[in-house]
Amino acid sequence: MLPKNPEDFRTIWLSPDDDAVVQIIDQRLLPHEYRIHNLKSWQDGVVAIADMYVRGAPLIGATAAWSLYLAALAADGNQSEIRSAAKALLESRPTAVNLRWAVERVLKCLDSASNADELRRLTRQEAERICDEDVEISRGIGDHGLTLIAAIAAKKNDEPVNVLTHCNAGSLATINWGTATAPIYFAHQKGIKIHVWVDETRPRNQGSQLTAWELAANNVPHTLIVDNAGGHLMQHGMVDLVITGTDRTTRCGDVANKIGTYLKALAAHDNAIPFYVALPSTTIDWNSRDGIAEIPIEERDPDEVSNVYGIANGKATVVRTTAPNTAVSNYAFDVTPARLVTGLITERGICDASEGGLLSLFPEMQTA
């Protein structure tokens, strides 16, 4: 389980015993088993990202950064080897924009370092910075998003604020605090009554297996629902606010997030419920505008749909739910158009889901 003090919690760290080993939580095993997994090479990092030991845009970026540190350890100054690692890391998950951001950032060390030792030192320092900065980003998102929850709480007459979230944009998706969950954790710490509807999030069940797990670890009241249920809850006044994460946000405020997010945004819009997306600015793709036309949507292994992981007779077990030979399609993300997004919660503040809104917070991106 998570440590008692969430301030101490991290999802990726250098082994205290061996600084050639990066440690992560094997999130594929949650909530049934909490197992630390060692990354001893950049290839281990590729596997961890592609096979989803880790997931969530910020944590994917941090894992790629640490993997390049492992590549630098092994390459002994051979830059082309490190660039090969970078290429493989970039290809490990096609949609996450800050995978590219993190890789490019660490690659800049190649130009600064004058020898192999310095390269090791600089890549390590850069990976550490990426993680530390991400924690501060989550803190900023949490502080700003908290104001939304506090405003709703003020009108709720001591009833809990009901927040619906999809997938896991939680601590486990970042380095700590999460993006969509940071405002929830901060509200809970402030003593605001809050209750979270947790979408199961098929096919990989990140809601039932990750979000529910970390909310429980932090004592935040929550209820699991199937992905189909949110619309009904919204029709009946049982949701005050939707907050999701995003893997990629366009310059105009379209958001690519876990498949099914679009359906929740439609339902929120139809029921006049605020729909916010929490994001580190590193996940903004300033070069894309029309998310539906421009963002490539990853298709993943059909077995993710057919095979379900759980516990049977006390043992970790995978069951196949479908008949043999049932054809399956498995798109991992969808795009929610900006018109359905009430606002974007970033580390710098909350803005409209539009180019104007984003530029008001990030004026340095005005050019071009």
Added chain:
Amino acid sequence: MLPKNPEDFRTIWLSPDDDAVVQIIDQRLLPHEYRIHNLKSWQDGVVAIADMYVRGAPLIGATAAWSLYLAALAADGNQSEIRSAAKALLESRPTAVNLRWAVERVLKCLDSASNADELRRLTRQEAERICDEDVEISRGIGDHGLTLIAAIAAKKNDEPVNVLTHCNAGSLATINWGTATAPIYFAHQKGIKIHVWVDETRPRNQGSQLTAWELAANNVPHTLIVDNAGGHLMQHGMVDLVITGTDRTTRCGDVANKIGTYLKALAAHDNAIPFYVALPSTTIDWNSRDGIAEIPIEERDPDEVSNVYGIANGKATVVRTTAPNTAVSNYAFDVTPARLVTGLITERGICDASEGGLLSLFPEMQTA
């Protein structure tokens, strides 16, 4: 598997060997096992309905009718015993309106029969009629719905018509042909190229376990998707038509159907894709108007969400996907407001989802 000739297929029948035994398919075991289950008493019928050996509004009604026949066999003319059975059957699933319709129809035999033998004969005859009429209703829905598919096919330049469906409103939900699937089967029999996107339909996976199974048995091309995926497919022009069933339709055209139907209707509306609901007129609740306000939504056992049925190592296995003590909410249905429904496909024809539309097909319901 289904018989080669779908004309011969039925989901409920009197045992050829013993006319005190009604036989059904234990649909909880599909697609992994095809097992016939014997109902030997009305109490068996209550269990079969409540525990979802059978599901789908028409088949629930037929099962209740046959259960009252079993009650008449046992009651030896004791009407209060049969009325107790009727009461228990009515309470076995709260949402399905034609459960009430079927029970009330068979109960009328109590007034006509002058002795126990006649009561047995009349209840049997009424149950048989309900089944035969349902097959004709499905045939009518199929004939009318076929015209929609044929019209789309005519514009598709020999590309398959892509139909998305949610849950199982198939042969397995009725006596034969289904409601939402009847137009699909009839189009397929006519040689129209058709492909069905099958929503998994959490929590009970009726899509992956029933609809996919029966489409495969009838050689209709199909692809399983998670419930989250439909919006993305619609955004990208991969869905031509949505057809779902409904458990209850109000006089004004609101439709209560499997949880998540509302989300698909929103996505279809947002992408200008026709969204049709197929229904036997027996599922119209002429006494209700506002579905969201008036239709009670059944909450079912949380274990349906937490526990997933499948095959592991060749054996039927149930896994728990959630951590112990995760709170779960399990609403079984939602209501899609008429404004999101392009049209209703009934056995008498296709109409607008409105009081005027329904009354144009069912003018005899004009009164009151």
